Amino acid sequence: MQDQSRPIALVILAAGQGSRMQSDLPKVLHEIGGAPLVVHGIEAGLSLEPARLIVVTGHGSDLVEAAVSAHNPAAQTVQQTEQLGTGHAVLQAKEALDGFDGDVLVLYGDTPFVRAETLEAMRAARATHDIVVLGFNAADPGRYGRLIMEGDALLKIVEAKDASPEELDVDFCNSGLLCADAATVMRLLENVGNENASGEYYLTDVPELAKAEGLRATAIACDEAETLGINTRGELAKAEALFQANKRNEAMENGATLTAPDTVFFAFDTYLGRDVMVEPNVVFGSGVTVENGARIRAFSHLEGTHVGARAVVGPYARLRPGAELGNDTKIGNFVEIKAAEIGEGAKVNHLSYIGDASIGEASNIGAGTITCNYDGVFKHRTEIGADVFIGSNTMLVAPVTIGDGAMTGSGSVINSDVPAGDMAIARAKQVNKKGLGARLMAKLRAQKQAKKGQ
Ligand code: UD1
Ligand code: MG
Numbered sequence: 001m002q003d004q005s006r007p008i009a010l011v012i013l014a015a016g017q018g019s020r021m022q023s024d025l026p027k028v029l030h031e032i033g034g035a036p037l038v039v040h041g042i043e044a045g046l047s048l049e050p051a052r053l054i055v056v057t058g059h060g061s062d063l064v065e066a067a068v069s070a071h072n073p074a075a076q077t078v079q080q081t082e083q084l085g086t087g088h089a090v091l092q093a094k095e096a097l098d099g100f101d102g103d104v105l106v107l108y109g110d111t112p113f114v115r116a117e118t119l120e121a122m123r124a125a126r127a128t129h130d131i132v133v134l135g136f137n138a139a140d141p142g143r144y145g146r147l148i149m150e151g152d153a154l155l156k157i158v159e160a161k162d163a164s165p166e167e168l169d170v171d172f173c174n175s176g177l178l179c180a181d182a183a184t185v186m187r188l189l190e191n192v193g194n195e196n197a198s199g200e201y202y203l204t205d206v207p208e209l210a211k212a213e214g215l216r217a218t219a220i221a222c223d224e225a226e227t228l229g230i231n232t233r234g235e236l237a238k239a240e241a242l243f244q245a246n247k248r249n250e251a252m253e254n255g256a257t258l259t260a261p262d263t264v265f266f267a268f269d270t271y272l273g274r275d276v277m278v279e280p281n282v283v284f285g286s287g288v289t290v291e292n293g294a295r296i297r298a299f300s301h302l303e304g305t306h307v308g309a310r311a312v313v314g315p316y317a318r319l320r321p322g323a324e325l326g327n328d329t330k331i332g333n334f335v336e337i338k339a340a341e342i343g344e345g346a347k348v349n350h351l352s353y354i355g356d357a358s359i360g361e362a363s364n365i366g367a368g369t370i371t372c373n374y375d376g377v378f379k380h381r382t383e384i385g386a387d388v389f390i391g392s393n394t395m396l397v398a399p400v401t402i403g404d405g406a407m408t409g410s411g412s413v414i415n416s417d418v419p420a421g422d423m424a425i426a427r428a429k430q431v432n433k434k435g436l437g438a439r440l441m442a443k444l445r446a447q448k449q450a451k452k453g454q
Contacts, residue, residue, distance in 0.1 A: 014109030015058025085200030
């Protein structure tokens with residue numbers, strides 16, 4: 001029984017192999033919305049502003065550690081070299097919790113949907129109970145642990161494998177999440193044995209051991225969908241569908257219009273502002289923010305991109321990492337942009353590749369323009385000033401700079417800088433041969449007639 005301002009340490013269990021995934025990748029690294037499952041678990045827990053964040057790794061620990069620290073450098077990882085059960089897994093965090101005076105919240109790395117509100121409710125229940133477990137009423141209790149309650153007191157958790165027929169009839173099940181004083185959990189876990197059907201050290205033995213000491217355990221309920229765990233590729237696909245449905249609703253609740261929501265795909269971190277309009281069949285990879293009033297037209301693919309207010313993108317645009325579109329920009333069909341800043345009001349409307357570049361305000365890039373940024377070994381930059389007009393089908397051979405207010409003639413191959421205000425034409429000069437078009441056509445037609453007559 002504690003006040004709710006106690007510091008929280010998250011312990012995220014992520015050591016299991018997930019053999020039913022049939023994968024060389026550790027289960028927690030399979031992705032939903034472009035982020036590994038374990039990252040979703042971390043993100044859920046971060047809403048409690050934990051003082052410590054500990055991830056227990058085992059199978060593929062080097063890969064899991066790399067993914068965890070890439071996402072959250074403050075996270076600590078501890079290894080569970082043998083997977084001897086959930087209780088044993090939590091015990092591995094003991095050293096990392098040294099000197100920590102507060103609550104531990106145990107989460108699973110393969111349970112990505114638990115809501116911040118639910119974790120808050122668990123924390124709130126600590127005001128009256130020493131151990132708080134998160135339960136749910138299972139449509140099909142199957143192999144979940146059963147929560148044996150008496151009023152609001154949790155007497156014990158029984159694993160399905162170890163349960164009596166009467167206990168198996170209980171449909172209030174264990175999600176696996178548990179919150180309690182860290183030192184108490186560690187002390188109780190030292191006494192957990194493995195004399196059970198699985199021969200494992202169960203975290204679920206903690207409430208009963210607590211009760212034997214006169215401590216009070218309880219369970220609060222959440223929606224079953226929140227505790228959805230992922231064990232198979234089929235469950236991963238279902239979880240992805242659920243994630244997408246949630247993100248679509250969230251985007252619409254925040255003021256975006258999705259004309260065909262079921263055809264728009266989001267990443268875990270997609271942000272859409274107010275009055276953003278998203279047409280059908282748009283894919284957001286990770287790292288996309290779209291400011292107020294922008295329009296993403298049909299069949300566009302965006303990742304690692306910032307779209308400024310009122311910009312129009314697509315249809316059929318491809319925005320790759322590092323695309324920075326200013327306010328009121330226009331990016332049209334079959335345009336690819338990578339690592340490039342497009343200044344306010346600038347337009348790249350048709351069939352272009354703009355990579356490793358910057359384009360100043362109000363410049364117009366003609367159809368078919370390409371920044372030739374790669375020489376086969378190195379990448380080079382193209383700098384285009386403000387109010388520039390790049391003629392259609394210009395090849396900008398980087399490194400190259402085009403000054404403010406300059407122009408290039410259509411079809412030019414530009415490989416040296418163009419000073420501000422100049423016009424660069426770099427193509428063969430046109431020659432008109434008097435009457436030759438008509439004479440040549442007549443000759444070819446005559447040849448065709450002669451062939452037919454043979
Ligand atoms: C566990 C619970 C069960 C609950 C169910 C909910 C126990 C004993 N049982 O069963 O009551 O209904 O979750 O899904 O806790 N892990 C480790 N190291 C280990 C073992 C597991 O890190 O040694 C991790 C797994 O990677 C996974 C989580 O702990 O993320 C749960 O392990 P799992 O084997 O799936 O437990 P269940 O048998 O499903
Ligand atoms: Mg499980």
